[in-house]
Amino acid sequence: MRIMLHPLLTDPRNVALLKLLLGNPRMSISELARQLGVSAPTVRERLARLQERGVIRRFVADLDPQALGLPVTVFVRIRPMAGKLSKIIELAQTLPQVSECHRITGEDCFILKAHLAGLDRLDELIDQFLAYGQTTTSIVQSSPVHARGVPLPQGRVR
Numbered sequence: 001m002r003i004m005l006h007p008l009l010t011d012p013r014n015v016a017l018l019k020l021l022l023g024n025p026r027m028s029i030s031e032l033a034r035q036l037g038v039s040a041p042t043v044r045e046r047l048a049r050l051q052e053r054g055v056i057r058r059f060v061a062d063l064d065p066q067a068l069g070l071p072v073t074v075f076v077r078i079r080p081m082a083g084k085l086s087k088i089i090e091l092a093q094t095l096p097q098v099s100e101c102h103r104i105t106g107e108d109c110f111i112l113k114a115h116l117a118g119l120d121r122l123d124e125l126i127d128q129f130l131a132y133g134q135t136t137t138s139i140v141q142s143s144p145v146h147a148r149g150v151p152l153p154q155g156r157v158r
Helices: 012-023 029-036 040-052 085-094 119-130
Strands: 072-080 098-103 110-116 133-139
Touching: 012 029, 012 040, 029 040, 072 085, 072 119, 085 098, 085 110, 085 119, 110 119, 119 133
Parallel strands: none
Antiparallel strands: 072 110, 072 133, 098 110
């Protein structure tokens, strides 16, 4: 089976640029240019094109929830009651402790990730969703693999 790549990812320099950014998102344009062996304006142009085409959605800071006083991470699966799908989406979008919410296949329709100050805050979170459906909660014990971005094609820079 052949995987269809975004046209911009057929250029090995774009892939190399993305890999450098994944390794160090704060790398300067001049350092990126130096490592890629191109000019700074070329790097700026490539970054702009990758953003315009939606390959790079946004640059974000990778914050440690524990360092911010949110040591408890939970995943909550939600099976909505009839007609309550949109209410769950609206609620998830408004709650600051919800960092991700995904519509999924299977018996449950949603899975969300939330960060809490303590287990004593879990009931407060879940109770809000119980008004719209059934929940199943898993508490994260450890994270042996942290978010690391999507896999990029292998290849060498020309």
